[in-house]
Amino acid sequence: MWETVIGLEIHVQLSTESKLFSSASTDFGADQNTQASVIDLAMPGVLPVLNKNAVDMAVKFGLAVDAKIARKSIFARKNYFYPDLPKGYQISQYELPIVFDGKLDIYVDGTKKSVGITRAHLEEDAGKSIHDLYEDESAIDLNRAGTPLIEIVSEPDMRSSREAVTYLKKIHSIVKSLGISDGNMQEGSFRCDANISLRRPGDEFGTRAEIKNINSFKFVESAINYEVIRQREILESGESVIQETRLYDPKKDETRPMRSKEEANDYRYFPDPDLLPVEISQEKIDKIKLTLPELPDDKKDRYKNNYGLKEDDAEILSLNSNLSTFFDESIKGSDSDPQLVANFILSELVGLCNKHNVDISVATIKPSHISQLMNYIVQGKISSKQAKDILNELWTGKLDIDEIIRSKNIEQVSDTGILMKEAQKILEKHPKEVQDYKNGKDKLMGFFVGQIMKEMKGKANPKVLNEILNKLLKE
Amino acid sequence: MNFKSVKEILTAIKNKDVSVIELTSNYLDKIKERDDELNCFVTLTEEFALNKARKIDEEIAKNKVRALSGLPIAQKDIFCTKNIKTSCGSKMLDNFVSPYNATVIEKLNNAGTIMLGKTNMDEFAMGSSNETSFYGPVKNPWDTEYVPGGSSGGSASAVAARISPCSTGTDTGGSIRQPASLCGICGLKPTYGRVSRYGMIAFASSLDQAGIFTTDALDAAILLKEMSGYDEKDSTSSSVEVPDYQSYCLSDTNHNYTVGIPEEFVKDLNDDVKKVFYDSVKVLEKVGCKIKTINLKYTSLGVSAYQVVAPAECSSNLSRFDGVRYGHRSDNSSDLENLYRESRSEGFGKEVKRRILVGTYALSAGYYDAYYLKAQKVRNLIANDFRDAFDQVDLIIGPTTPDKAFKIGEKMNDPIAMYLSDVYTVSTNLAGLPAMSIPMGFKENMPLGLQIIGNHFDEKNILKISHLYQQETDWHKREPGK
Incomplete structure (x- = not known):
């Protein structure tokens, strides 16, 4: 030994x-x-x-x-x-x-x-x-x-x-x-x-x-x-x-x-x-002494206490000042849970940086992009899976998120009016399944969602859709 | 055209009694006439001097007069001069043309002086006889078989021979005062930090100080004012205010100085020097000085401490002369180590090598405490000695050198004897004090100098007592061959 x-x-x-x-x-x-x-x-x-x-x-x-x-x-x-x-x-x-x-x-x-x-x-x-x-x-x-x-x-x-x-x-x-x-x-x-x-x-x-x-x-x-x-x-x-x-x-x-x-x-x-x-x-x-900025240990405490970040994530972020600066900037413009922002940066963005051997401080992706993506997830505009796809697009040099969403046609539909119409259409098409559901066959919910998603090429906001279906099937 | 002093020259120029170009040409002619024999100059800057002289004449015509307008001066070849060869008396820098001016040069140029040339010196200022120069020994104008002293031998000899009215020097252990003494002129080493060291090729940085040679004390006062002052390029330069030394010297105030004579400075003197010295003491008493016997008990350790500190610093200061960027580069270099060894072996003379070796040894691991640190302790003791002395007296005097000049070749093979001729001068460098040598008489037709040591930044009283002394004596007016 x-x-x-x-x-x-x-x-x-x-x-x-x-x-x-x-x-x-x-x-x-x-x-x-x-x-x-x-x-x-x-x-x-x-x-x-x-x-x-x-x-x-x-x-x-x-x-x-x-x-x-x-x-x-x-x-x-x-x-x-x-x-x-x-x-x-x-x-x-x-x-x-x-x-x-x-x-x-x-x-x-x-x-x-x-x-x-x-x-x-x-x-x-x-x-x-x-x-x-x-x-x-x-x-x-x-x-x-x-x-x-x-x-x-x-x-x-x-x-x-x-x-x-x-x-x-x-x-x-x-x-x-x-x-x-x-x-x-x-x-x-x-x-x-x-x-x-x-x-x-x-x-x-x-x-x-x-x-x-x-x-x-x-x-x-x-x-x-x-x-x-x-x-x-x-x-x-x-x-x-x-x-x-x-x-x-x-x-x-x-x-x-x-x-x-x-x-x-x-x-x-x-x-x-x-x-x-x-x-x-x-x-x-x-x-x-008065001019000293926030140091890594203070930063880590702030991440844990103010943002509720997990110990490990707070540690990793605080030890890399470029990364923590990026994180702090991203948080500023975001309505999302800071832990979700940290997750997204640490797993997705850092992954990309490592893969391409680029420091985050010089990456073309800016904190404002991350804030926007995180906000769109919160708003239900995109799914987190789609956010990853968009991130990859951003990495290639396209820097307008809305433009990417339009060109890829991946915007989620959260509009209740549209979703209501689509849901009604499907329910009318399948009266038997509706009856079975009402008789207690709960798992048919997945079937309805699947059918609507198929019709809408997967763009329906699943959360909103679920709410609408629940409401319709109770009637 | 026979001006007796800097003061006379400045007045004549200002009054347009003489044109600067006439004056400059006259000095250049004198140099050409005498210097084959004396070897005071390494480089004569004739064209530079004549151009500057014309420029100053134009200014004078427009009544623009600077502090030292038109004053010819010889610059020790240790000061970097832009676009002019700066050799430091060494083969190592025989091909070196400085890209910049030393602060001393810059200040004197701006004050309106005319540089006649660069003067010969012991190689890298290491020597007390001017025999270590790559350009051959300088001769003493009182008798050309004798050394002029060193290291600023060329500067001293030129002023003594009246082929330049004044000159600059540097003093690390006596290199201004000792040649001033042996050549029968005034040589002032100011307080460490009084004059910028920037652009003065370093020998021992903690001891080196630039100063001046003139024939009388008032001239030194005039020049010192223009050379002195804080320089942002030299961190060790001082911001202590620079007084108007000349008007201080000329003021009527009778200071009734208390002047100390250290027993250690006189106890071993030979009878001739002793007599000349005590004759000058009488003169000082006549002008109102009270004489007091004092003790500087560490005087005898000065040379030993100096011979550790100075070589130690020089061994490091001279490392830059490696044949890589400028200076001598050996043709016989096959690899890096060889390039260093051959370039330095060929470029440096014997005395420089000796000191580099001594200094390298003194700084080596295992010897540092025994030599360098010990020498620094002695240095502190010497400084304290002086501090205590200046609690009792205003100024300290003694002979500048133990004896008159020696013959060329006499001490070259006995470095210890050579080093010991600095016994009265080194301790002031170790303590950083100002001191001046002024002529006090002759022994066997060779001049002797009186050294006056002052407290830190008290050049003005050294100059004043010298001026008072020179009002009563004419030793400083004696010229060789007349």
Whole structure:
């Protein structure tokens, strides 16, 4: 019996307009090296000037995870040579990080677990080395160099890949809710290193391996699962795990050691003499506290208490800020039971998004579509089955629900006048069955409904039709 | 055309007694005549200077006068100058043309100065004799067999030789005051943070400070005002108000300064230097100063602490010179590691390499506490020492250097002896204090400097006492070869 011990280091790119120490833009996707100022290029003589917005964002994060905010924190230089690190050092925080001693509660299978957050510090991102652009040469793009990051370091408190992913998702949701990061994992705005070790329950921590730079929830889960099996096999064969840095290869679904050269570094940290200590007053902290938006835990409570959502659904929605924003917007314009709206979004829409690998925030289907569909169901205009069909149509790019209903001719008939006429017609056609029904053969109701539906090509509103038939057959 | 001071030049220009183009050409001619021998300049910016001179003349014609209109100046080649080669005295940057101006350059340009050229210096400001420059040693105009001091040797020698009326320098451990002393001119290192460091190629960021060379103290007062002030591009620059130093110096107020002489600054002096120094003390007493013996008990630890802090910071500051984006790149590089190793091995000189190695070692895991942290503690002790001293005295004086200039080549193979020549200057950098060296006499026909140290942001009183001293003496008026 082995216990898995996991700690995560999460790198979150902050969504400031300019870089951490220069005024160059941080927009993603610009032409190579067009967003690198003399400071980002580390020209001789340039000096860093701290972006105060980044500091405020880090404080916001700290407050959101019940952490302490350092009244004085210090930037340090982490020295190493690499072509995408123009200064030959990264400006980071070492001894005194801006945020420390926080915690986050996560729920796995309905059980609450508290994960400690050791620290979160500000640092600058490196540029990018591009090795596949030219045949014999490597290229460097310094647009990303100097982009602000917070690195969030957890305690080794997680015991399974599911806990790790839940924690990761919750951090993701928090930084998105706070508006301090776009959280875009494909573009590298949110990435994570996982430290994994195994031990016998009750023993000291085992030797850990660090898996670097994982950029999807799924990969984090797979990488940890792979690593757990790898380490278990090593330990069970009586050997020891080597402390090393590994990379996860999603194509082969395995982790591999990085070349030892890439990690053999003595970073020679020392306080950066170009920057003053960052001092934050209690007033400033209090002021920032007032700007905090609704956080995932508050959101979950609201969903449960105000909307009566089921625990699981409230949890799923609150952990994904794009999804919860979509849900909140859908609820706004809807007269339907919020649980039904949640069901529809979580099963139908999310299903479609997953199938097509599209994030809900960029889907062509908007919350207003969902509100309209849900309202039509309430009004009896369409059935929930038809709502699903319409959703599929919407996905293909047709965006007018009424138009779809018309063209597909799927509108339900709820008009009592029309239904009354159709019902009378059928009852007159079947006097014997009417008599049998009146004599107690209740199940003939289904027969009448079926006949009318057949006549009306299934468009009759079953609820209204039932009422009418009941009334007619009592006469 | 023989102006004695910056003040005279500015007045002559303002009164249209001389045109800026005449004046500029005259200085350029002097440089061309003397510099083959002295080697003060790495780059002569003749065309730039003449264009600017014409522009200023046009302004003067329209009676538009800036604070330093038409003043020729030599800029230490450590300041980045847009579209002009900025070498920092190193092969590493022999091909480097800066895309931007340092704040000091920007301010002096805007004040109307005419840059004559970029001056020679010890490589990356590491040296006390100007012998570590890639462009060869600078000569002392008092005797060309002697060093002018360093690292701002070119700037000091040019002003001493009167081929530039003033120049900029930088001072990390004495690099302005020591060459000023050895060349017989004024050299002012302001308080850390007084002048922006933006665009000044970093040696040791927590110690580096830009300053000036002039022949007299009033000139330094005039220039300091234009160079100083908060710069949003330098987080360590100060927003303390910049006074009008010149009018402060010229005001009649008699301050009756209490001046401290630290025992530690005089106890090991040789007789010649001691005599010259105490003669100058008499002059200070004559102008109303009270002299008091004080103690700066950690003085002897200054050089050691400095030789840990400065190399540590330099080892990190110089990492950017990697042959990747600009500067020297080796032709013999087959892979990345090789590119780094060869470019840096070829691009840096011996002294720079020595300091990078020392600094890298001092910051290494396992040694950090024993060296860097310990040195920072010593630094605090030294700063406290000064703080206590300034509770008792207004200013502190001593000789700037333990002795007169030494001969070229004399100390090149003895780095420790070279480092020890900074013993009286490094501690003010460690404490971030302002200090100035002014001429106080001669030993064997070579000049000696008097160092005046002030409290933080008290440049005005350093300048004032210097001015008072220079009213009574003519050491600052002596010119080499005359």
